[in-house]
Amino acid sequence: MSVPLRKLQAFFGQAWQENVRMANYTTARVGGTVLGLVPVNTLEELRKAAAFLWSEDVPFKLIGSGSNILVSDKGYAGVILLNRCHNIKIHSQEEPPTIYAESGANLSNIARMTALRGLTGMEWAGSVPGSVGGAIYGNAGAFGSDVSQCLLTVQILTPEQGEVTLTADQMAFSYRSSILKREKQPAVILSALFKAQRSTREAAWKLLAEYAERRRQTQPTGNSTGSTFKNPPGDYAGRLIEAVGLKGFKAEHAQFSPLHANFIVNDGQSSAQEYLSLIRLAQKRVREQFGIELELEIELLGDFDDEH
Numbered sequence: 001m002s003v004p005l006r007k008l009q010a011f012f013g014q015a016w017q018e019n020v021r022m023a024n025y026t027t028a029r030v031g032g033t034v035l036g037l038v039p040v041n042t043l044e045e046l047r048k049a050a051a052f053l054w055s056e057d058v059p060f061k062l063i064g065s066g067s068n069i070l071v072s073d074k075g076y077a078g079v080i081l082l083n084r085c086h087n088i089k090i091h092s093q094e095e096p097p098t099i100y101a102e103s104g105a106n107l108s109n110i111a112r113m114t115a116l117r118g119l120t121g122m123e124w125a126g127s128v129p130g131s132v133g134g135a136i137y138g139n140a141g142a143f144g145s146d147v148s149q150c151l152l153t154v155q156i157l158t159p160e161q162g163e164v165t166l167t168a169d170q171m172a173f174s175y176r177s178s179i180l181k182r183e184k185q186p187a188v189i190l191s192a193l194f195k196a197q198r199s200t201r202e203a204a205w206k207l208l209a210e211y212a213e214r215r216r217q218t219q220p221t222g223n224s225t226g227s228t229f230k231n232p233p234g235d236y237a238g239r240l241i242e243a244v245g246l247k248g249f250k251a252e253h254a255q256f257s258p259l260h261a262n263f264i265v266n267d268g269q270s271s272a273q274e275y276l277s278l279i280r281l282a283q284k285r286v287r288e289q290f291g292i293e294l295e296l297e298i299e300l301l302g303d304f305d306d307e308h
């Protein structure tokens, strides 16, 4: 990286934080030190930060809740922008009713606010612990629904085109993916507009509670990144991991959850490398026994010692 550190310090001022461990900003609670971390609290701050880093050719990653990334123990040689833009506005009188959300807004807040207004359609997001930006990037979903089914438009910023509004079709969503995730082009999601349907507060709230209860019964709490692998066509990653004898298997401080084998849980002491060893072990066993390549749903960030 050619830009001197003092230029970054000068640009970001008080917001610039050094020697930050990503373990404090990811739900897996692993990850080493990054070059610098900057919280962005408004869309204007986000626009300016991204434009500056692009213009200076500084690698950066915008994160929301850090619930879908595994950051290396060696950290990341770039800047982390921590998205704190979380405004939500619900337009319940429009046809269809819409929800405007800034990209750092929490999915579960959207689900709860929508249900309280007597609108339905976002309940699936009630216990997904991520931001709107992360959810759109990876087409998050649960209980038979996903972002692609409720997104109307998304406002993104790119270094070449500036600010553009894309429709759900233009985002070319697929299972746990979008055009942004597949093409890895530099782009920042600023905000999004979702649609909902009219219902009653009681009905929406009931569904929200049902989904939360199903999750409590089938998924572990604790430090994790949620589902580690995508489900292969016609099968379940969790079933395959269990079938190769790894459900509940613990190596050092990381474990395939005894409740849901596709979750790897850090007991609080795990390194990212230990986490990755379990990932590679599951991929190897499933490949050898079933000839199926388990594809990661989560994203690796930084350099790992990988013998894959």
Ligand SMILES: Cc1cc2nc3c(=O)[nH]c(=O)nc-3n(C[C@H](O)[C@H](O)[C@H](O)COP(=O)(O)OP(=O)(O)OC[C@H]3O[C@@H](n4cnc5c(N)ncnc54)[C@H](O)[C@@H]3O)c2cc1C
Binding pocket: 027, 061, 062, 063, 064, 065, 066, 067, 068, 069, 083, 103, 104, 127, 128, 129, 130, 131, 132, 133, 134, 135, 136, 137, 138, 139, 140, 141, 142, 187, 188, 189, 190, 224, 225, 226, 227, 299
């Ligand atoms: C316990 C648990 C349960 C989970 N359950 C589910 C589930 O049911 N369904 C599901 O789909 N997922 C689930 N997840 C995974 C995760 O919560 C979702 O993928 C979530 O949407 C990710 O959002 P995030 O803000 O944490 O993204 P991050 O982890 O912060 O980022 C993920 C990726 O998105 C990019 N990104 C984030 N924000 C932006 C932005 N504004 N603009 C451009 N790129 C951006 C990041 O750069 C990164 O590449 C679960 C995770 C956990 C820990």
